[in-house]
Amino acid sequence: MNPVLEAVFFYLFAGGAIAAALGVAFARVPLYAVLSLVLAMGFIAGLFALLQATLVAWILLLVYAGAVLVLFVFVVMLLQLDKAEPGAHPASKAMAALVAGGVFAVLMTLGRPVTGIPAMNADPQISGGTEAIARLLFNRYLVPFELTSVLLLAAVLSIVVLAKKAKA
Amino acid sequence: MIGPEHYFTLSAALFAIGLFGLLTRRNSLLVLLSIELMLNAANLSFVSLAAHRGDLAGQAVVFFTMLVAAAEVTVGLAIIMLLFRKHGSVSTEAARNLKW
Structure with missing residues (x-):
């Protein structure tokens, strides 16, 4: 694929996935959080397709966005969880942000060098x-x-x- | 050029957002939802490294992760339904005892 086009699609899907993930973490109404996750799954499936992983992309869309999240919507509606939930205490929110930020920093410093290991195959372009x-x-x-x-x-x-x- | 490090950064960011949701949500349904987001963030780095290294084993692992996650969600939602029948609430604070 054209590298410029690939970059455009990557940033489009990545931005969408981050925005939808923020919706999952912050949406006040439970149904909106579930629908945000459906959206996030759609963007992640797009990224899988960009990586030539067609089978897992389709499974993600059909099994996850299709079946599992419909089950979530079903439970939300059955239990009538349409009221906005009370937000967490600001102190516990700050603590959670600290922990999440710490985990992100650890992943970026310890995990990211893994991506620098050179490929095993001469031709790393594989199709799934x-x-x-x-x-x-x-x-x-x-x-x-x-x-x-x-x-x-x-x-x-x-x-x-x-x-x-x-x-x- | 988009390399595996771009995908890894995105997946770490999604994982951290999911972790924040997991720690702050009080509705047990939304806690489960945050766990799903974290699982898929890990799946993303598996697939990107599989593509980078030319090894399909990473995609096979994602297949298994999705299977286990589907089983986990169905059992988790059944437990949440029981919790709601017992306490009339799905708040994590309502679940104080294991036995009934």
């Missing part, structure tokens, strides 16, 4: 199409992939148990 990811999942990661079905079964069973207990 469905076939390439499927080959990886069904060969090298076959056991963890099969184990996820156990995890999903455990999640389904736990929800059935939780729902039953509430009725009794």
